[in-house]
Amino acid sequence: MGWQKSGGRVGISACVFILCIGMAQAHAVSVQPAVAVIARFQQTLLSVMKKAPELGFKGRYRILAPAVRESHDLPFIAEITVGPYWPQLTAAARAAFVRTFTQLTVATYAAQFDGYSGEAFQETAAHAVAGGDVLVETTLTAHGRKEATLDYLLAQSGSHWKIDNIVANGVSDLALKRAQYTAVIQNKGFPALLAMLRVKVAQLSKAR
Amino acid sequence: MRGFILCLGVALVLAGCATTGGGSSRSDPLEPMNRRFYLFNNAADRLVMAPVAHMYTKATPKPLRASLTHFFHNVTYPDVIVNDFLQGKLHQGVSDISRFVVNSTVGVFGLFDVARHMGLKAHKEDAGLTLAHWGVGRGPYLVLPFVGPDTLRNTPSLLMSVVTNVLFYVGNAALTVPLAVFDVINARANASSSLRFVHENAVDPYVFTRNAYLQHRNYLFHGGHLPLNAVEEMMLPPPLVPSAPPPLRGPARHPDKSGVVAKPRPSRDIGVRPSHPGE
DSSP: OHHHHHHHHHHHHHHHHHHHHHHHHHHHHHHHHHHHHHHHHHHHHHHHHHTHHHHHHHHHHHHHHHHHHHHBOHHHHHHHHTGGGGGGSOHHHHHHHHHHHHHHHHHHHHHHOOOOSSEEEEEEEEEEOGGGOEEEEEEEEETTEEEEEEEEEEEEETTEEEEEEEEETTEEHHHHHHHHHHHHHHHHOHHHHHHHHHHHHHHHTTOO | OHHHHHHHHHHHHHHHHHTTTOOHHHHOTTHHHHHHHHHHHHHHIIIIIHHHHHHHHHHSOHHHHHHHHHHHHHHTHHHHHHHHHHTTOHHHHHHHHHHHHHHHHTTTTTTSOHHHHTTOOOOOOOHHHHHHHTTOOOOOEEEETTTEEEEGGGTHHHHHHHHTOGGGGTOOHHHHHHHHHHHHHHHHHHTHHHHHHHHHHOSSHHHHHHHHHHHHHHHHHTTTSOOHHHHHHHHSOOOSSSSOOOOOOGGGGSOOOSSOOOOOOTTSOOSOSOOOOOO
């Protein structure tokens, strides 16, 4: 009887152990593709930074455009940034906004990552978070010294994992854009916002 | 002085009440005044500080600027140490004392950050973070002339950072005044790339600065590593207009009636997350 009891306990323990292993594997499986997206994107950024002077703005833009489109869920991010005004936009206005927003995102990367001085990205952690999304935490270092923390929130879009938001040193890119864009729409209207974003793209495109 | 402290205490308590559950407009009830000071600061920066900082950057080699930055950081470091202990962070306080002593001696008056190589990393603490630590509400967002973004809770930091600065006790104005001027110019030069980023990317620089400042303060409140739930919450900001937004102006005013509208993604939770507490 004692043997049966202890055998039962062993059985339960084994089940719990196997379940834990299974859950750990499921967690690893769910997080790994998102981590790979970030690693690939940051690798592209680094390679562009290292060749920044030869490439110039246009060269950097050309390389980064497909990498940004592949790794960022730009239509979704664009929708979130205009918040409650999105349902009021016409299909044409939405398409124009997503197009301009995409150009602005790529142009911002191409303008900002314009040189290399010993920078490196390091993944520090990855977690499955609410709604099946994944948070990938990374740090940006320069000559081994920590410059910034960069946290990426990714969600599954179709069969791909894509970035929905980036939090740099605690500052959410999505929240910043949304606060500004909704303020501009509220005060000046959507056409004014679109015009301002186009001006920003043109200004950033003048970078070397 | 007692009256001032009492008034400040009452104001902070009221501010704490005023901001519970605050959204964007609640956390910035002084926006009209803040925007005027923001424009004033921008003009002062454009006319005076930016050209001076530009000349300073041109005239000084990068290693010298880096050493001056270390020096000014080190003379203000007692502020961090005092606030470590006021928050009950004893281990961090001891580490920061060691950091200050090492950099002030081996690091030649703080010109070199030797402590970093010994594993004594720098922390960021101030009176505002200490008040936040003890549960004082953030209060309204402020833009102070010649100072910049701030919150009511953080205003005691202005005084405390002065009285904890090593230079305050040197007592030789011929030395400390030029150093204080250099400190301001050096800080402005260091901020050039951030300010250029705001100028190049922000469509509403005031809103950009306010939100970035408040979020970054929250990040500092959490010791430079936001807890997972805080990151999740901040991923989607609270809605600016909780009910129906005002109608759009211009050509996009009328919704498209052709039926060719992009389908919203119902699986995503858009704009219904609560605002995050803390700073």
